[in-house]
Amino acid sequence: MAQTLIAEDIDLGALWDDPYPTFARLRAENPVAWVPAAGHFFLTRFDDVVHAERNGEIFNSTAPESLVHRVMGHAFIRKDGDDHAADRRQVMPAFSPAAVKTRWRAAFQTIADDLLDGLEPRGAGDLFTDFAAPMAARSLVEVTGLATIAWQDMARWSQWMMDAVGNYHGDPALAARGAEATAGIDAAIDAMVPRLTAEPDGSVLSVLLSAGMPMELIRANVKVIIGGGQNEPRDAIAGLAWALLADPAQRALVAADAGLWGRAFEEYIRWISPIGMVPRTVSRETELSGVRLKPGDRVALLFGSANRDETKFDAPERFDLSREKSQHVAFGAGPHFCAGAWAARTQVAEVALPTLFARLPRLRLNGPVRCGGWVFRGPLTLPCAWD
Numbered sequence: 001m002a003q004t005l006i007a008e009d010i011d012l013g014a015l016w017d018d019p020y021p022t023f024a025r026l027r028a029e030n031p032v033a034w035v036p037a038a039g040h041f042f043l044t045r046f047d048d049v050v051h052a053e054r055n056g057e058i059f060n061s062t063a064p065e066s067l068v069h070r071v072m073g074h075a076f077i078r079k080d081g082d083d084h085a086a087d088r089r090q091v092m093p094a095f096s097p098a099a100v101k102t103r104w105r106a107a108f109q110t111i112a113d114d115l116l117d118g119l120e121p122r123g124a125g126d127l128f129t130d131f132a133a134p135m136a137a138r139s140l141v142e143v144t145g146l147a148t149i150a151w152q153d154m155a156r157w158s159q160w161m162m163d164a165v166g167n168y169h170g171d172p173a174l175a176a177r178g179a180e181a182t183a184g185i186d187a188a189i190d191a192m193v194p195r196l197t198a199e200p201d202g203s204v205l206s207v208l209l210s211a212g213m214p215m216e217l218i219r220a221n222v223k224v225i226i227g228g229g230q231n232e233p234r235d236a237i238a239g240l241a242w243a244l245l246a247d248p249a250q251r252a253l254v255a256a257d258a259g260l261w262g263r264a265f266e267e268y269i270r271w272i273s274p275i276g277m278v279p280r281t282v283s284r285e286t287e288l289s290g291v292r293l294k295p296g297d298r299v300a301l302l303f304g305s306a307n308r309d310e311t312k313f314d315a316p317e318r319f320d321l322s323r324e325k326s327q328h329v330a331f332g333a334g335p336h337f338c339a340g341a342w343a344a345r346t347q348v349a350e351v352a353l354p355t356l357f358a359r360l361p362r363l364r365l366n367g368p369v370r371c372g373g374w375v376f377r378g379p380l381t382l383p384c385a386w387d
């Protein structure tokens with residue numbers, strides 16, 4: 001008989017510190033658990049998460065009342081079916097493997113080289129703030145086509161929008177910063193439209209203008225790409241560097257074989273998934289792992305837990321470049337599969353990390369590193385020294 005088990009004891013603060021013991025318990029005992037503290041059913045098993053991802057007509061992304069909609073507008077991340085596919089088709093030329101190879105790879109390399117020119121003589125620093133964050137933000141300035149935005153504003157505005165999107169308790173300060181961020185982005189879009197209309201350049205704004213997407217949708221979709229394109233590559237750059245610096249045996253593997261950088265990146269985002277959760281709304285009665293879900297139920301697809309499912313990965317808590325089964329869901333698994341995945345792989349695994357470790361061969365940790373988050377998760381600092 002279908003039943004609902006309530007996970008009353010789940011404390012979101014403890015989840016932020018370290019969600020993995022709770023996820024392991026839920027996977028074993030209560031894989032589709034109602035979590036009152038979050039107001040969502042938590043889907044913690046790999047197969048359930050993939051099932052929900054692939055069945056968007058039951059597990060809907062559309063949410064007109066959502067904060068994403070209110071802060072950014074009607075972006076494609078909160079659409080389903082043909083509506084979603086139509087917007088996504090117009091966005092993707094900016095993110096295709098060919099675009100990444102012919103256009104963005106060289107731009108990412110110039111950014112990494114420039115950052116390391118500045119870092120090399122310093123001998124020590126926090127590579128989270130001094131390398132990972134500017135690498136991600138300057139790359140995002142290039143890819144979006146918003147050349148008038150300083151990278152510091154890009155990083156800040158992305159964060160402020162995401163804070164406003166998570167502002168369920170209605171904090172007026174967070175709402176005001178979200179509004180400041182979206183106004184700044186709108187002004188940058190207005191400044192670039194004449195230039196990119198006259199001289200298209202393959203950037204997100206440029207391809208959307210060429211496709212004739214209505215301006216209101218362009219604004220929403222550019223914002224969602226800024227919201228999704230900053231923290232994840234930043235956290236993957238800092239997190240993968242930390243994983244390798246903390247484990248000399250794993251570092252030796254990539255030092256001996258540069259062909260392993262791609263695998264190292266995929267293994268890092270499996271191990272600590274930068275996007276740990278995406279929400280969906282159930283549209284019709286259905287059953288998952290013996291639990292009945294009804295229309296209107298909110299479910300949380302926990303990529304951070306699915307990627308540690310012991311039925312899919314041996315010793316999932318280990319960062320291990322030699323694992324054989326490594327098909328993760330850190331980029332999602334259905335129609336919303338990360339639009340920026342090729343750009344992220346190239347930015348992180350082909351450019352940022354290989355360049356960092358080649359330019360600073362005696363790079364080492366210079367203090368403790370702490371991770372935080374469960375909706376989004378990554379290192380909070382990366383104190384390092386080199387010579």
Ligand code: HEM
Binds near residue numbers: 230236338
């Ligand atoms: C390590 C880096 C990254 C990770 C781990 C990541 C992960 C994800 C995940 C889990 C989703 C949701 C998938 C789903 O709901 O099925 C997503 C969607 C998305 N990502 Fe990424 N992402 C990364 C980098 C980027 C970058 C660099 C960009 C753009 C510059 C980007 C743009 C997007 C967009 C636009 C979507 C929405 C796609 C849609 O709804 O169709 N992401 N990403």
